[in-house]
Amino acid sequence: MEVVKEITKMKKISKIWKKEGYKISFVPTMGFLHEAHLSLIRKAKELGDKTVVSIFVNPLQFGPKEDFKEYPRDLERDLALLEKEEVDVVFVPKTEEMYPSDFQTYVEVTKLTTGLCGAFRPGHFKGVTTVVLKLFNIINPDIAIFGEKDYQQLQVVRQMVKDLNLDIEIIAHPTVREKDGLAMSSRNIYLSSEERESASTLYKALLLAQELIKDGERNSQNLKKKLEDFIHSFPFTKVQYIEFVDPLTLEPVEKIEKPVVCALAVFVGKARLIDNMLINPE
Amino acid sequence: MEVVKEITKMKKISKIWKKEGYKISFVPTMGFLHEAHLSLIRKAKELGDKTVVSIFVNPLQFGPKEDFKEYPRDLERDLALLEKEEVDVVFVPKTEEMYPSDFQTYVEVTKLTTGLCGAFRPGHFKGVTTVVLKLFNIINPDIAIFGEKDYQQLQVVRQMVKDLNLDIEIIAHPTVREKDGLAMSSRNIYLSSEERESASTLYKALLLAQELIKDGERNSQNLKKKLEDFIHSFPFTKVQYIEFVDPLTLEPVEKIEKPVVCALAVFVGKARLIDNMLINPE
Numbered sequence: 001m002e003v004v005k006e007i008t009k010m011k012k013i014s015k016i017w018k019k020e021g022y023k024i025s026f027v028p029t030m031g032f033l034h035e036a037h038l039s040l041i042r043k044a045k046e047l048g049d050k051t052v053v054s055i056f057v058n059p060l061q062f063g064p065k066e067d068f069k070e071y072p073r074d075l076e077r078d079l080a081l082l083e084k085e086e087v088d089v090v091f092v093p094k095t096e097e098m099y100p101s102d103f104q105t106y107v108e109v110t111k112l113t114t115g116l117c118g119a120f121r122p123g124h125f126k127g128v129t130t131v132v133l134k135l136f137n138i139i140n141p142d143i144a145i146f147g148e149k150d151y152q153q154l155q156v157v158r159q160m161v162k163d164l165n166l167d168i169e170i171i172a173h174p175t176v177r178e179k180d181g182l183a184m185s186s187r188n189i190y191l192s193s194e195e196r197e198s199a200s201t202l203y204k205a206l207l208l209a210q211e212l213i214k215d216g217e218r219n220s221q222n223l224k225k226k227l228e229d230f231i232h233s234f235p236f237t238k239v240q241y242i243e244f245v246d247p248l249t250l251e252p253v254e255k256i257e258k259p260v261v262c263a264l265a266v267f268v269g270k271a272r273l274i275d276n277m278l279i280n281p282e
Numbered sequence: 283m284e285v286v287k288e289i290t291k292m293k294k295i296s297k298i299w300k301k302e303g304y305k306i307s308f309v310p311t312m313g314f315l316h317e318a319h320l321s322l323i324r325k326a327k328e329l330g331d332k333t334v335v336s337i338f339v340n341p342l343q344f345g346p347k348e349d350f351k352e353y354p355r356d357l358e359r360d361l362a363l364l365e366k367e368e369v370d371v372v373f374v375p376k377t378e379e380m381y382p383s384d385f386q387t388y389v390e391v392t393k394l395t396t397g398l399c400g401a402f403r404p405g406h407f408k409g410v411t412t413v414v415l416k417l418f419n420i421i422n423p424d425i426a427i428f429g430e431k432d433y434q435q436l437q438v439v440r441q442m443v444k445d446l447n448l449d450i451e452i453i454a455h456p457t458v459r460e461k462d463g464l465a466m467s468s469r470n471i472y473l474s475s476e477e478r479e480s481a482s483t484l485y486k487a488l489l490l491a492q493e494l495i496k497d498g499e500r501n502s503q504n505l506k507k508k509l510e511d512f513i514h515s516f517p518f519t520k521v522q523y524i525e526f527v528d529p530l531t532l533e534p535v536e537k538i539e540k541p542v543v544c545a546l547a548v549f550v551g552k553a554r555l556i557d558n559m560l561i562n563p564e
Contacts, residue, residue, distance in 0.1 A: 105445035137447040163387035165419040
């Protein structure tokens with residue numbers, strides 16, 4: 001496993017691989033790896049000949065009041081985990097090289113980023129698409145793997161790839177959960193043990209939504225109310241949003257007649273957690 | 283010479299060329315080709331093994347009150363000219379394929395686009411960088427040639443290439459002029475024969491700036507005033523801007539002590555013409 005810090009070196013490696021006809025698969029991460037990352041990486045290894053994992057806590061996707069500074073980091077532990085997975089290259093670029101002082105080019109997907117997390121995190125997805133496009137251009141992958149936990153991000157990246165005519169296959173990987181259903185996330189480390197108990201409410205709320213819909217509830221306003229009450233019955237919780245959206249356009253759905261994605265963001269203590277589920281009313 | 287209309291077909295051709303190790307050079311145009319385009323294309327042929335010229339009047343870079351509809355088009359004549367130049371591929375994409383109805387991804391260079399034409403054409407450079415990035419991704423060139431007449435565009439594209447980590451060499455080609463100095467432009471066709479006589483004032487004003495600076499004038503406000511008066515002494519002219527800017531940052535220069543670019547935009551009748559010159563005070 002090679003750890004690469006320089007953009008030019010990463011490009012050189014990719015160029016050689018391409019010339020030799022290898023299929024490059026890529027998993028972008030912000031590090032502090034957990035089991036869900038590793039399952040994305042195993043998928044990547046399965047689908048490609050050469051696997052690149054990037055570790056970069058991208059300042060551009062954090063708002064001024066968000067947790068960029070606190071975001072957990074542990075490069076040594078990450079590299080040990082990646083070594084075990086037999087990743088070919090770990091790309092760990094420096095912030096100053098990714099964003100030199102005269103940096104001024106941004107990529108933005110518009111419609112898909114107006115709702116859900118986009119409504120509460122202005123600039124977040126612009127930061128995501130900008131860094132993802134840079135990483136794509138540096139690594140030149142054939143395949144990139146994204147987790148379904150960040151469902152809006154997944155759709156936004158897919159739209160960017162389509163709109164900008166990139167030749168990269170975007171693979172979605174199912175959300176990996178703890179035993180009690182909590183979606184794995186590096187931010188779960190922010191939870192105290194008491195908060196941790198409440199954190200599984202996101203998944204339980206999604207299961208409740210599924211059940212209510214199966215039982216015939218079709219009105220998303222009613223569903224939202226029930227889910228919110230359910231979540232707030234757990235201590236330390238504060239719902240940011242609960243939405244039922246079209247799986248492709250991410251537009252809100254009032255009356256549920258086709259498969260919808262139920263997506264939610266909930267503060268549990270200071271940790272902002274998100275989760276989602278595709279629910280089919282049939 | 284092959285005329286390609288489909289994005290997938292263009293990609294396929296480029297992929298084959300790349301595999302065979304050819305160096306692809308690319309000249310993006312909006313068609314209605316003139317001698318300046320042809321000189322860019324000859325440069326492209328000289329620098330690369332395979333040459334692609336695109337013809338696409340990009341709606342995204344025209345403002346709602348600008349001349350998208352009137353912009354001159356003559357594909358048949360263009361193709362005949364390109365055939366003579368022995369271009370390998372002419373890429374003529376359809377608007378509906380470049381911008382399908384759900385298109386929503388935009389690329390923006392910020393600082394460099396605030397002044398000069400960017401100040402008077404909101405959204406113009408966003409349209410330029412978006413289409414140029416799409417064309418780059420479709421054609422995958424090693425080299426792309428841009429004319430110096432559109433100096434701000436040239437710098438904006440260079441910045442995008444650098445910021446997004448693209449592996450494309452951007453080549454600047456000197457402005458090609460008519461006998462009286464008028465910079466060649468497809469928009470010159472808008473000029474009546476009387477207006478045409480006034481149109482050379484842009485170049486004459488640049489020569490005047492050069493002369494005044496050589497003679498010791500260092501204050502750009504004084505220079506602007508003199509140039510504006512000079513231009514307005516010709517009938518049908520209306521100055522939009524005259525600026526002295528740093529050649530790299532495009533920031534306005536008050537006191538001219540290093541090489542500057544003098545850039546101007548002038549309406550001659552309904553035609554909006556631009557021109558520029560690098561002037562060294564030494």
